[in-house]
Amino acid sequence: MSVLPGGLRVCVESVPQYGRGLAAVALTVAAGGDDDPAGRHGTAHLVEHLMFPRSGGGSADPTGEGYAALVAGAGGVCNAETHRDHTVFHTTVPAESLPDALAWEARRLLGFAPTEDVIRTETDVIGEEIRGAGDAGRSWESALGALYPGSRDSFGTAAELAGITAGEVEAFFRAHYTARRMVLSVVGDVDPAGVMAVVRAVFAGVGVIRVAGEAGAAEGIRAAGEARAAREIRTAPLPSGRPGVAVGHPLPDPVADRPAYLAQAVLAQVLGRSRLPALARSARDGHRLTSATVTCGYHGQWLASAAPDLTLAVLGRAPGTEVDAAVGIWRSVLRAVAEGPLPEAEHRRAVNSLLVAWHRQADSLPTRAVALGRDALLLPGSAGPDALPAELRRTTPAEVAAAARALLEGPATVTELAPQARTVPTARAHTVLTARAGTELAPQARTVPIARAGTELAPQKGTVG
Secondary structure, three states: OEEOOOOOEEEEEEOHHHOOOEEEEEEEEOOOHHHOOOOOOOHHHHHHHHOOOOEOOOOOOOOOEOHHHHHHHOOOEEEEEEOOOOEEEEEEEEHHHHHHHHHHHHHHHHOOOOOHHHHHHHHHHHHHHHHHOOHHHHHHHHHHHHHOOOOOOOOOOHHHHOOOOHHHHHHHHHHHOOHHHEEEEEEEOOOHHHHHHHHHHHOOOOOOOOOOOOOOOOHHHHOOOOOOOOOEEEOOOEEEOOOEEEEEEEOOOOOOOHHHHHHHHHHHHHHHHHHHHHHHHOEEOOEEEEEEEEEEOEOOEOOOOOOOOEEEEEEEEOOOOOHHHHHHHHHHHHHHHHHOOOOHHHHHHHHHHHHHHHHHHOOOHHHHHHHHHHHHHHOOOOOOHHHHHHHHHOOOHHHHHHHHHHHHHOOEEEEEEEEOOOOOOOOOOOOOOOOOEEEEOOOOOOOOOOOOEOOOOOOOOOOOO
16 A cells, blocks of 8 residues: 555555456545535536546547547446445456556546536436336435434435536535545556556646545544434335335444444344245244345445445335334344354354355455455455455354344334335336446446345446446
8 A cells, every 4th residue: 555645545456366467446435425515415426427428528538538438448347336435436457558547547537527518418317327226225225314314325316416517516526536535446467566656657636636625524424423322213115116124223333343243244144044034934923024135234235335334124025914013023033043042054154155255256356456445445444355254254153143132222224115006107218227326338247345245145236327
C-alpha cells in the first residue's frame, strides 16, 4: 500500500498465479446512497453511470471514444456498482494494456464534465432500474431504514433525479471523489514498481480539487452505533409476487466485533444449508411456510459494507399463514440453534461451504481487487482476503449459538410481503434487475464479492445500467 501526495491510497498485488497475463484495476470511492443530498436521492448512482461516457462530446473522454469502448478495444471488460456507503469501478485487461487502462481511469476522473443531455439519458436508465428492483432488495432497504433512520438505498428516487442539473452532479463529484476518499487497487500479473511509476504519473492531479465544505462519509449513519431499541419494528407492507414476510436483524460491526460478525455469517450458512429446508416444510398449529431464505450482509454480500448492516430472512407464507405465525416459526428455529449445542458436523459443513465459495473466487482478479479496496476503505485493520479462511475456521459452535441468541434478543424489523394484482404490460423489451445499483457496459463473467452467506452461492452482481 502506498499513498500519493494528494492522499490517494494505492494497493498493488502481484498474483500471476491467479491470472497469467491479466490485470484488474478497482477504484473504490467513499460515496454511496447515504451521501446523496437531500432532495436528490440517487446522485451517487447517477455519478457512477456518468463515469462511463458513451462518447467524447462534453464527457470525460475528449477523444470521442467512450471508456467502455476503449477497454473493450483492448480485449478487456469493465463494470461498476453503487452501494450504500461506497461505489466501486473495476476493469480487467491484458497485463500489457494495464498502463493504458490506468491512464483511461485517471482521464475519466480528471475530465468529468457530463452534459445535460447525457444526464437526462442516464436518469431515464436509472428510473428503469428502480422500477425493476426485486422484492428482496426492497425488503432489505426497508429493514435497514427502520433500524437505522437516515440510511439511504443505493438506487435513488426517480422523481428526485428528474430535475437534477449538471451543476449539482459536478458539485457532488467534486465533493466526494477526492483523493483522500478513494483507493486504487491493482491485482494480477504485474510488476508493483512499474505499476506505481505509471500511477504516480497519470494520477498526479486526480482528486486534488476540493470545494468548500468537502463531504464527510455520512458519519452519522456509518458510525452505526446501536440499532433502534424497540424489540420489534413493524414497517409498511411491501408489494410482492407472493405472500411472505421479511425479518431484518442488525449485524455486529465487522471492524469492532469481527468474530461476532463472522459467527453471523456462519449462522446464516447453518440456517441455509440445514435448518431452513426443514423450516420450509415445518408445520406449527396448522400453519406452514412455502419457502425460507436468509442472507447475511448488504443484499446478501457480507464483508462488502461497513456497519450498519443486516441479516435478512425472507419467508414465504402458505394460504392461511399469518405474518405473526411465520415470524414465530422463524424465531423457533433461531431458538433451536441458540439453545445448542450446535452439532460439530453441522457447524463444520457450514464453515466448509463458505470456504469452498471463497476458494472458488480466489482466482478472480476483479474480486481480489475489489476486496482489497473495500478492506482499505471500509474495514480498516483487516488482514486482507487471504486471512479470511483462517478467521472462519476459528469460529466455534458456541459463537454460532451466541449469534442466534443475539438475533432473538436484539431489535428486529417485520415487513409483510403482500401480493398485488398485476396488469399485463404491452409487449416491450425489458431487463430483469437485481437489488443493487450498478452499471455493466461490456460482457464479462460475473463475479461475487470475496464472501457471501445464504442459501444460494451462485454468482450475483449489480443491476444492468
